[in-house]
Amino acid sequence: MRQYLADISSSRLRLAGFIVLSLFLSLAILAPLLAPHDPWETGSPYLPPSPEHRLGTNDIGHDILSELIYASRVSLAIGFLAGLISIFIGTTLGLLAGYYRGWIEELVMAISDVVLLVPGLPLMIILAAYLSPSMWNIVLVVGLLWWCSTTRVVHSRVLQLKEMPFVEAARSLGAGDGYIILHHILINCKEIIQAKFALAVASAMLTEASLSFLGLGDPLNISWGEMIHFAFSRGGFANDMWWWYLPPGLMICVSVLGFVMISMEGERTYKTAEI
Amino acid sequence: MSGRKAYILGKLIRYAFTFILILSLNFALPRMMPGDPIVNLLGEEALHNDPRMIELLRAEHGLDKPLHIQFSGYLRSLARMDLGYSIHKNLSVAELMANSLFWTLLLVFPSVVIGSIMALLFGSLAGFKNNSLIDYLLTALALLFYTCPSFLLAMLFLSIFAFHLGLFPLGNLTSGGREGLDYALDVAWHLFLPVAALSLLGASYKFLVVRNSVTQIFDEQFIVAARAKGLTERCILLRHVIRNVLPPFISMVALSFGFMVSGALIVEIVFSLNGMGTLIYDAVVARDYPVMQGCFLVLTVFVMAANFAADMLYAVADPRIGGNDN
Numbered sequence: 001m002r003q004y005l006a007d008i009s010s011s012r013l014r015l016a017g018f019i020v021l022s023l024f025l026s027l028a029i030l031a032p033l034l035a036p037h038d039p040w041e042t043g044s045p046y047l048p049p050s051p052e053h054r055l056g057t058n059d060i061g062h063d064i065l066s067e068l069i070y071a072s073r074v075s076l077a078i079g080f081l082a083g084l085i086s087i088f089i090g091t092t093l094g095l096l097a098g099y100y101r102g103w104i105e106e107l108v109m110a111i112s113d114v115v116l117l118v119p120g121l122p123l124m125i126i127l128a129a130y131l132s133p134s135m136w137n138i139v140l141v142v143g144l145l146w147w148c149s150t151t152r153v154v155h156s157r158v159l160q161l162k163e164m165p166f167v168e169a170a171r172s173l174g175a176g177d178g179y180i181i182l183h184h185i186l187i188n189c190k191e192i193i194q195a196k197f198a199l200a201v202a203s204a205m206l207t208e209a210s211l212s213f214l215g216l217g218d219p220l221n222i223s224w225g226e227m228i229h230f231a232f233s234r235g236g237f238a239n240d241m242w243w244w245y246l247p248p249g250l251m252i253c254v255s256v257l258g259f260v261m262i263s264m265e266g267e268r269t270y271k272t273a274e275i
Numbered sequence: 276m277s278g279r280k281a282y283i284l285g286k287l288i289r290y291a292f293t294f295i296l297i298l299s300l301n302f303a304l305p306r307m308m309p310g311d312p313i314v315n316l317l318g319e320e321a322l323h324n325d326p327r328m329i330e331l332l333r334a335e336h337g338l339d340k341p342l343h344i345q346f347s348g349y350l351r352s353l354a355r356m357d358l359g360y361s362i363h364k365n366l367s368v369a370e371l372m373a374n375s376l377f378w379t380l381l382l383v384f385p386s387v388v389i390g391s392i393m394a395l396l397f398g399s400l401a402g403f404k405n406n407s408l409i410d411y412l413l414t415a416l417a418l419l420f421y422t423c424p425s426f427l428l429a430m431l432f433l434s435i436f437a438f439h440l441g442l443f444p445l446g447n448l449t450s451g452g453r454e455g456l457d458y459a460l461d462v463a464w465h466l467f468l469p470v471a472a473l474s475l476l477g478a479s480y481k482f483l484v485v486r487n488s489v490t491q492i493f494d495e496q497f498i499v500a501a502r503a504k505g506l507t508e509r510c511i512l513l514r515h516v517i518r519n520v521l522p523p524f525i526s527m528v529a530l531s532f533g534f535m536v537s538g539a540l541i542v543e544i545v546f547s548l549n550g551m552g553t554l555i556y557d558a559v560v561a562r563d564y565p566v567m568q569g570c571f572l573v574l575t576v577f578v579m580a581a582n583f584a585a586d587m588l589y590a591v592a593d594p595r596i597g598g599n600d601n
């Protein structure tokens with residue numbers, strides 16, 4: 001952990017991303033303490049911002065600020081879980097393809113070619129429309145379709161690692177494939193996987209926002225994307241009620257930016273290390 | 276066989292394989308997803324019909340027959356350009372899409388071209404002037420567009436430039452009642468904001484990639500050699516750097532077609548343009564599955580065609596492919 005923190009503070013960008021994400025995480029965890037109102041409590045609808053309701057109220061009289069704070073739980077959870085699924089699939093396939101080569105590699109690359117080629121959103125729309133609208137289905141749909149780039153990066157890294165002397169040494173000592181993959185190769189892919197995970201969460205959050213914007217979100221667990229969906233479809237946008245659609249949009253932007261920032265390698269430290 | 280022919284053949288096989296997989300997926304989805312397959316095939320509106328009618332429709336779609344017969348029937352109807360029937364809209368899916376596809380392509384193509392040119396220009400500039408003020412500015416801007424959800428950017432553009440400043444129309448494709456050049460200019464005026472939003476969204480990611488690869492290439496030995504020869508920086512950038520960035524850039528642009536189509540769907544909805552996005556949106560609201568599936572199939576075929584074209588272009592841009600036959 002201390003090593004990780006040292007890593008993070010080595011790059012200002014990463015540090016900034018880390019701070020942003022900690023803020024969002026505390027917002028999500030402390031939602032009941034921070035929200036001024038119960039997000040499901042209905043009052044008078046379409047109120048403009050006032051000291052009582054800092055961001056006004058929506059079409060059924062929910063306090064928008066409280067809804068916004070509670071929605072951070074849903075958006076972050078979906079992004080995180082979908083990112084986890086996609087990184088797990090991507091890493092496993094990348095490791096297998098790079099280590100075993102042969103037909104496994106051909107198959108994995110062919111499948112990832114197909115998945116990369118298919119326009120993601122229309123397919124996700126169909127899947128999400130067939131499945132019942134729930135948070136978990138969105139996690140599954142997004143997670144199952146976002147693993148390709150991870151697979152490719154892990155795959156090419158494994159190809160490099162496999163030829164390195166320490167892997168050969170381990171093999172000559174009689175280590176099995178499973179041991180080598182877990183203890184030598186996976187460990188050395190760690191940084192790539194960490195970076196790819198942050199990017200996967202960022203993409204998953206953006207994709208979830210698009211699906212929710214189309215009205216395919218979970219009606220019981222409102223996310224930021226879904227708040228914008230309601231603002232758009234129930235007159236908030238047409239009536240220029242920016243306090244309804246802009247804050248959730250900015251929340252998406254900033255949290256995604258946080259994930260992108262922690263995935264960036266400290267360019268300068270990296271270069272000096274090489275020299 | 277010469278290198279280029281082998282390359283093209285390999286690509287053709289790969290695309291044929293992908294196409295078959297997409298068809299199978301489109302066939303399998305309504306039949307294996309939860310819910311009654313007849314509803315999945317016809318849309319939720321089908322349930323309002325009387326039960327005897329539904330039984331008739333079930334027989335017509337061959338849902339009582341074995342799967343391989345259903346599949347060959349599915350392929351045969353596709354060969355007749357029959358993509359199913361939307362009970363909700365009371366039109367065949369192919370008819371519904373005929374117009375929409377044109378407008379979506381009219382939105383996607385200029386955006387891909389403009390976005391790519393912007394990414395290539397600014398990306399090489401930022402990579403060339405690595406760690407300068409202009410690099411930081413451009414990168415920050417690209418990150419901003421990259422993290423902004425497509426619908427938010429579209430909504431902001433619409434709100435600022437059309438609603439508050441009144442420079443552009445609030446939506447739709449034309450004002451109507453015009454002909455000839457006037458009509459074309461009117462459409463261009465209506466499409467300006469959507470194309471601008473989509474171009475920026477598409478350019479952001481490509482910019483970041485181009486910038487990184489240009490920065491990396493500048494560290495290579497052959498650039499040092501070119502400098503030692505006394506070439507000007509301008510000449511190095513144009514002749515040595517861009518030349519090396521181009522092939523991977525083309526394949527990135529090709530792969531981005533899927534993303535651009537997805538973005539176009541969202542942008543269309545915000546600007547209420549009558550394209551595939553609006554069609555899909557209506558279909559989602561009404562759970563009109565045949566329309567969704569038809570749109571998915573057509574968009575996928577389009578993205579595949581664009582990728583295939585780009586792969587052919589790649590063979591031209593990268594002299595290593597098929598270089599031995601001339």
